[in-house]
Amino acid sequence: MPPGAFAGQVVLITGASSGIGRAAARAYAAQGAHLILAARREDMVREAAREVEALGARALPVRCDITVAADVERLMREAEAHFGGVDILINNAGLGLFGPVEALAEEQLRQVFEVNFFALVRVTRAALPLLRKRPGGQILNVSSVLGHRGLPLLGGYCAAKAAVNALTESLRAELAAERLSVLLVSPGFTETGFRQARLHAEGWRQSPPPLKEMSADEVAAAMVRASRRRRRDTILTLPGRLMVLANRFAPGLFDAVARRMIHRMARRPEP
Ligand SMILES: NC(=O)c1ccc[n+]([C@@H]2O[C@H](COP(=O)([O-])OP(=O)(O)OC[C@H]3O[C@@H](n4cnc5c(N)ncnc54)[C@H](OP(=O)(O)O)[C@@H]3O)[C@@H](O)[C@H]2O)c1
Structure with missing residues (x-):
């Protein structure tokens, strides 16, 4: 990859x-x-x-809870x-949720949608005027x-990310005429603190x-590549791509495999 592919751009x-977000910061900084x-x-x-x-790089650290409108405005x-505009917005903040749909508290579901979906919409809308200042x-x-x-025991999180995918497609078509690209990057299992930070239905845990x-650095490198090529859809890891294919051609078989795999990783509440 040539150095400085994003020289002087604001991300x-x-x-x-x-x-992943912190690794992405280093990866884009390494590109100028x-x-x-x-x-x-x-x-x-x-x-x-x-x-x-x-x-x-020049850097502006901002304490911001993206679920709070006043924080996003600030x-x-x-x-x-500080910078006059933004060239690339990376909506990366996220929160997981583990447990069977039946056992998820409504409050947990709402929180996971709030962080992964509604806050992403809020940040995107607030950033559009800044993105429009740059070509x-x-x-x-x-x-x-x-x-x-959707996988068993991950229904709340899968649903929130599926909502992000659909919104991404709509936004891409809406902004195409303005030459604003909208990209989707879908990591597979990545070694971060994500599973420690996520919410769990009462008593449920995942090994x-x-x-x-x-690694987060590998995901970040893939994000930089997607950005450079303006690649609309990037699904990471071979198992991730196989999962999408298997689901398309043999969804029933995939249900059975997914059930066995995810339940083997689950620790249930004590009876
Ligand atoms: N790790 C995986 O296996 C994996 C796989 C696929 C996709 N992903 C996605 O990758 C993204 C990054 O996750 P990660 O793996 O890097 O996990 P992570 O280390 O837990 O990072 C999550 C980031 O989101 C931020 N965040 C959470 N709630 C926020 C809020 N209300 N306001 C502002 N920031 C908030 C956290 O910062 P603060 O706590 O400091 O606010 C943290 O920097 C997420 O969208 C996740 O869904 C992860």
């Missing part, structure tokens, strides 16, 4: 305090971008800012005051392979996945 990343880093854990966004500054005001902007939404196929996990 705003939500969920930049850890995992400047970064706006948003998340709730202020100390960690500041650390992320120091990391990208060490790579030569984020955009600070972004505009050829991009919105990159981080979904999941689980947004392409580590049996499949090899990607």
Whole structure:
């Protein structure tokens, strides 16, 4: 990859305090971008800012809870005051949820939709005026392979990411005439703090996945490649791509395999 593919461009990343978002900040900085880093854990966004500054980028760390409208408005005001506009918005912040649909508290379902879906819509709408200040902007939404196929015990999270996928398609068509690209990147299992941070139905837990996990840096490299090529849809990992194919051609068989695999990873509540 040639150095400086994003030289001087401004990239705003939500969920930049850890995992994939933080790795993406380093990956875009290594390509010459400047970064706006948003998340709730202020100390960690500041650390992320120091990391990208060490790579030569300018960085604006912003404490922001994307579920709070006033925080998102302030984020955009600070972004505009600091950089004047945004070239690439990366909607990466996310929250997981584990447990059978029957056992999920409605409040948990709402929270997972609030972070993964409604807040993504809020951030996107607030960022559009800043994206329009630059030619050829991009919105990159981080979904999941689980947004392409519902799996047992992951229904709430799968549904929220499926909503992101559908919204991405609509937005892509709506913004095409303005030469604003809307991309979807769907990681598979990735080694981050995601499973520790996620919500669980009462008593339910999941042991580590049996499949090899990607690193956050590998996902970030794939995001940078998708951005450079303006690739509309990127599904990561071979198992992820096989899952989407198997679901298309043999959904019943895939149901049985998924049930066995996910239930083997689940720890149920004590009776
Ligand atoms: N890890 C995986 O296996 C995997 C697989 C497929 C897709 N994904 C997706 O990848 C994305 C990143 O996840 P990750 O694996 O890097 O997990 P992570 O390390 O837990 O990162 C999640 C990020 O989202 C931020 N966040 C959560 N709620 C927020 C809120 N209300 N306001 C602002 N920021 C918020 C967190 O920052 P603060 O806590 O500091 O706010 C954190 O930086 C998510 O969209 C996730 O669904 C992950």
